[in-house]
Amino acid sequence: MDIRSLCLGALMAGDASGYEIRKMFEEGVFSFFQMASLGSIYPALTKLSQEGLVTFTEQEQENRPDKKVYRLTPEGRRTFLRTLFQTRPGEDRYRSDILFLLSFAHELPVELCEALIDEYAARQEVMLDRITEADGQFNKDTDTNTDTDTKTDPDTSKSACQAGCDFIGGLGEAVCRATLDFISKNKKPFLAELRKRRSRQP
Amino acid sequence: MDIRSLCLGALMAGDASGYEIRKMFEEGVFSFFQMASLGSIYPALTKLSQEGLVTFTEQEQENRPDKKVYRLTPEGRRTFLRTLFQTRPGEDRYRSDILFLLSFAHELPVELCEALIDEYAARQEVMLDRITEADGQFNKDTDTNTDTDTKTDPDTSKSACQAGCDFIGGLGEAVCRATLDFISKNKKPFLAELRKRRSRQP
DNA sequence: TACAGCATGTAAGCAGTTACATGATTCT
DNA sequence: AGAATCATGTAACTGCTTACATGCTGTA
Numbered sequence: 105m106d107i108r109s110l111c112l113g114a115l116m117a118g119d120a121s122g123y124e125i126r127k128m129f130e131e132g133v134f135s136f137f138q139m140a141s142l143g144s145i146y147p148a149l150t151k152l153s154q155e156g157l158v159t160f161t162e163q164e165q166e167n168r169p170d171k172k173v174y175r176l177t178p179e180g181r182r183t184f185l186r187t188l189f190q191t192r193p194g195e196d197r198y199r200s201d202i203l204f205l206l207s208f209a210h211e212l213p214v215e216l217c218e219a220l221i222d223e224y225a226a227r228q229e230v231m232l233d234r235i236t237e238a239d240g241q242f243n244k245d246t247d248t249n250t251d252t253d254t255k256t257d258p259d260t261s262k263s264a265c266q267a268g269c270d271f272i273g274g275l276g277e278a279v280c281r282a283t284l285d286f287i288s289k290n291k292k293p294f295l296a297e298l299r300k301r302r303s304r305q306p
Numbered sequence: 307m308d309i310r311s312l313c314l315g316a317l318m319a320g321d322a323s324g325y326e327i328r329k330m331f332e333e334g335v336f337s338f339f340q341m342a343s344l345g346s347i348y349p350a351l352t353k354l355s356q357e358g359l360v361t362f363t364e365q366e367q368e369n370r371p372d373k374k375v376y377r378l379t380p381e382g383r384r385t386f387l388r389t390l391f392q393t394r395p396g397e398d399r400y401r402s403d404i405l406f407l408l409s410f411a412h413e414l415p416v417e418l419c420e421a422l423i424d425e426y427a428a429r430q431e432v433m434l435d436r437i438t439e440a441d442g443q444f445n446k447d448t449d450t451n452t453d454t455d456t457k458t459d460p461d462t463s464k465s466a467c468q469a470g471c472d473f474i475g476g477l478g479e480a481v482c483r484a485t486l487d488f489i490s491k492n493k494k495p496f497l498a499e500l501r502k503r504r505s506r507q508p
Numbered sequence: 509t510a511c512a513g514c515a516t517g518t519a520a521g522c523a524g525t526t527a528c529a530t531g532a533t534t535c536t
Numbered sequence: 537a538g539a540a541t542c543a544t545g546t547a548a549c550t551g552c553t554t555a556c557a558t559g560c561t562g563t564a
Contacts, residue, residue, distance in 0.1 A: 105401075105403050105406055110406075113406065113409070113410065116410065116413075133409065134406070134409070136400065136405070137400055137401060137402040137405040137406060138401055138402070138405075138406055139399060139401070185413055188407055188410055188413065188414060189414070189418070191403065191407065193402075193403035193404045193407055193422070193425070194403045195429075196400070196401065196402040196403070196404065196405075196426075196429060197341060197399075197400070197401050197402075198338065198339055198398070198399070198400045198401075199307075199339060199340055199341070199398065199399050199400075200339040200340070200395075200398040200399075201307050201393065201395035201396045201398070202395045202398065203338070203339040203340075203398075203474050203477070204307055204312070204315065204336070204339060204340055205390055205393065205395055206470050206473065206474055207315070207335065207336070207470045207471055207474055208315065208318065208390055208470055209469050209470030209473065210468070210469050210470060211318075211387055211390065212390060212391070216391070217470075220395070223395070224398075227397075227398060266412070267411050267412050267496065267499055267500055267503065268408050268409045268410055268411030268412060268419075269409055271408065271411065271492060271496045272405050272408055272409055274488065274492060275405070275485065275488050275489070275492075278484050278485070278487070278488040279481055279484055279485060279488075281484070282480050282481055282483070282484030283477065283480070283481060285480070286476065286477050286480040286481075287477075290473060290476060290477075294469065294473045297469055298469055301469065
């Protein structure tokens, strides 16, 4: 998925600034399985608006810098939907430095291994919080899109991403819990095993 | 983790050609949490050998193209270990087109949603097989490194990556199973929910 | 006959990260 | 006083994917 589709997808949930879109990928629903940095979001939004797939309104804010609030155009919506249909999804990719480091546990001090496992668990915990908190975050009104033609009817708009996001949120939750469960069950035996080996071969 | 460290890590398990290293990331132990393509592996190995971190021997093969079998030098080993100690692990990143597409389930035909879920499950199944098969793949003798000074003693060598890889393999297995379990429990209700909405708002 | 697997390598191109640039406000 | 949050944007750089180039073997 390229960054442009990611931005369009984010805007499907409601109007947002570049900064807010990043937050969706960093803390929100999408954080579980996609990410995007500001350095890629801003150029993408610029290009998207040049192509007429999004529009933006500059919002003055008190005590805050101005905001460019982007909104999907009907064409943007159509384009995004077409993309969804046509995309044959690429392979999932999971990258984890921690797990790579832990592959070499037998070469590392046991304390470091423990720290790595704890760090891994802590991150999973954070992810779990994000996922459970994000539940229904697509339903909070974004005050700007109550009377737009980009939105169909209020009911559809309300349930925006809901069904899909619930399912995926549930999946993410299950995965995080399984991970944390595995760690709580296997951490100690694993570290004990490492110490045993260490004492055999110093 | 940059590609160079990944290659060094792969070679910790025993001598290998570039082609074989890719297989480790594509089908082997590392496939769960890292990946690397040939187009990045070959240049990395070349650079690594220029820096003296690996050596290679050209092996003629019958009915097969020649092979360059790479081996860690003591310095390569030291460098890699130092990297392990010093690296403060970057954030885990999971990217999934399928899950992104499924976030918009309410905009897609139910049949497509089902196909996406099935595809997702199938991939998890493949991953599960890889992980369980990979168990102990670090222990199969690679016939070339029985009498080298890069290896410590046979016992250590035998248990190469074992402890860490067992742990991580177990984790991967748990995660895959949790995913498949979640899907088998929630797929039907989810699709039913989608159909219900669809009939309400055609 | 065509495709898949084994095997290595180069190079173009792109996508995205990181760093830089700017600046106000609020919290510690 | 300094860090963090909000807010936007550009540009250099990097790292990776993809495609190209080559060629043999075994299978469908």
